[in-house]
Amino acid sequence: MRLEQMEYLISLAETGSITQTAKYFFMSQQGISYSIQQLEKELDVKILHNHRNRVTFTAAGECVLVRARDFVKQYQELQEELQSFQKDKTPSYKARLFLYIDPFMANTFLPRILKKLHKQSKIKLATKEQNLTLLLQTLSDPSEVDGIGLVGLTEHYTTEQFKQKFDFEPIHSCHLQVLVSETSPLAKLPALSFEEIAQYPICLFASDYNSEEVGKDLFFGRTVKNLSVILQTTNVDMYRDMVNKNIAIGLTTDYLESFFHKSSLTGIPLKEPIQFHVGFIRRKGRPFSVMDEEFMAIAKDVLNSQLAKKVSQ
Structure with missing residues (x-):
């Protein structure tokens, strides 16, 4: 599981769209789809249902999404906490x-x-x-x-x-x-x-x-x-x-x-x-x-x- 995959899932939940998520991250739709497929393969569960104009989360996908939001939030909080220890104050x-x-x-x-x-x-x-x-x-x-x-x-x-x-x-x-x-x-x-x-x-x-x-x-x-x-x-x-x-x-x-x-x-x-x-x-x-x-x-x-x-x- 990678940070960017968690960010893709959060965006997909917010937009319901692979197209909009791809635009947000300046990636191709194929790139977003492939990344999610790799995550599904790694976790051995199906995360998304693909409909004609939108995507929805499976029951397993909803569980992954909860963890994804926690993961991204904790990562951001860790970055903020570590700033005081970093030599670079940029x-x-x-x-x-x-x-x-x-x-x-x-x-x-x-x-x-x-x-x-x-x-x-x-x-x-x-x-x-x-x-x-x-x-x-x-x-x-x-x-x-x-x-x-x-x-x-x-x-x-x-x-x-x-x-x-x-x-x-x-x-x-x-x-x-x-x-x-x-x-x-x-x-x-x-x-x-x-x-x-x-x-x-x-x-x-x-x-x-x-x-x-x-x-x-x-x-x-x-x-x-x-x-x-x-x-x-x-x-x-x-x-x-x-x-x-x-x-x-x-x-x-x-x-x-x-x-x-x-x-x-x-x-x-x-x-x-x-x-x-x-x-x-x-x-x-x-x-x-x-x-x-x-x-x-x-x-x-x-x-x-x-x-x-x-x-x-």
């Missing part, structure tokens, strides 16, 4: 922090944030990577797991319609750029227009975008016809390689350009500048918890240190 938290994050932030800044978080904090972080459109839908949906987002937003997210649904705390503002190889003829141009961008194959550091969403999320809702997106990837090396070999152009910002400066890539400004805001987003009216604030302070430190490196280059 605050610990019972709950998880759920972070929704867009692909670029997840694959560039997040590893650095996690490294610092591991050294300085006891926050239990669960992350879910989504493109911006899906991320905003998730944050605004009350049935989804409550959390905060770490994203890059273009100008139209400062509109009144956006402000009615979300609170956004910017960390830094920058500008959208076109990423090209230094060997490309485009590298000699002072700036590019939307029409010129549409003439070239595009590689996006993203996933699950359609052309309409690209215009909405990246070009501030401007109509850019006939965009040719030939690859969407969250693999940094593949993205760099596509641009470096002049197979496609990329889209980035002057804030994130430092991730590519060692790859013989360069950023070209847009003739019609689009401002880009990096920061934290939450559902309207949702307060930041102490745990949120601690995580945000660590993340801001990482982001600002990266900005300082760019300025010094």
Whole structure:
């Protein structure tokens, strides 16, 4: 019997749903089901009845659930009692922090944030990577797991319609750029227009975008016809390689350009500048918890240190 299995059972009792439990723990439904099956095998009893839209506990399962609640409660109490004996006085938290994050932030800044978080904090972080459109839908949906987002937003997210649904705390503002190889003829141009961008194959550091969403999320809702997106990837090396070999152009910002400066890539400004805001987003009216604030302070430190490196280059 493992602690996480006990936590799954408690969540299943509260929600009656493997789907909701999987969302809460940022796992697949198959992962939750397999874990419970392993527990049933270990205890040699059937714990759950699976119905079409819900799960219920068997008589044996109800007994296990009582013990699970006691086990988790005693574990949490033990953690609190032992804090006075621990050399590390860093605050610990019972709950998880759920972070929704867009692909670029997840694959560039997040590893650095996690490294610092591991050294300085006891926050239990669960992350879910989504493109911006899906991320905003998730944050605004009350049935989804409550959390905060770490994203890059273009100008139209400062509109009144956006402000009615979300609170956004910017960390830094920058500008959208076109990423090209230094060997490309485009590298000699002072700036590019939307029409010129549409003439070239595009590689996006993203996933699950359609052309309409690209215009909405990246070009501030401007109509850019006939965009040719030939690859969407969250693999940094593949993205760099596509641009470096002049197979496609990329889209980035002057804030994130430092991730590519060692790859013989360069950023070209847009003739019609689009401002880009990096920061934290939450559902309207949702307060930041102490745990949120601690995580945000660590993340801001990482982001600002990266900005300082760019300025010094």
